[in-house]
Amino acid sequence: MESLGIDIKLLIAQIINFGLFFYVFKKYLAKPFASFMSDEAKLEKEKERIMEDLKKKEEELTTSQNKAKNLMKKELDVALKKVKEDAARLKANLIVEAKKDSQVIIDKGKKQIEVERAEMEREMKKKIVQLTGLVLERSFSSYLSSDMQKEVNKNVLKNLPKLS
């Protein structure tokens, strides 16, 4: 062995040293280290799981958001449709009311025209009668001679009852 350059004592010392080192390492380093590595691995797994969860949740959130958007759109469409229907109904009612009101105004106007026409007719008749009366007065004034007037007076006196 000495010819090979191997020192037995040194070898034994190294073996013992290695053994001691191994024992110390195994007892005081390996376990904690292993435990540390195992913890790290667990943490890593946990992180991955959490990431997976987050991803899932994100997807769920996106899906929910889309669903909510679609629902909102549907509701909005329904509300818009209702508003349009209400507006159309209101418009129709307003038109009916306006027609009624305008008919009332037209009827009033017709009545007014009728009243004014009757009044005008009355006035015209009055004027015609007055004018005719005037013409007759003038005509008779110039037509009735003295003899005719005497004749009229004769009849008046004849028909006049005796006053007591």
Add this chain to the structure above:
Amino acid sequence: MTVQVISSYKLDNDELTELREKLSLKEGDTMTNVVDRSVIAGMIINLDGRVIDLSFKTQLKNLQKLVL
């Protein structure tokens, strides 16, 4: 009593006498005759405020009222 007779021409005595008789006027009652051509024919007798309208003009006016 005072009587006023409005006629379209001056009444003659016969007419005035007949009128006095019809109105039963007494001796002291006065009767005046006023000429107003607007009467046209007939007469208007005013007996102390009481008016008897027998004029042609009034008859025409009454006719107008009737028509109206």
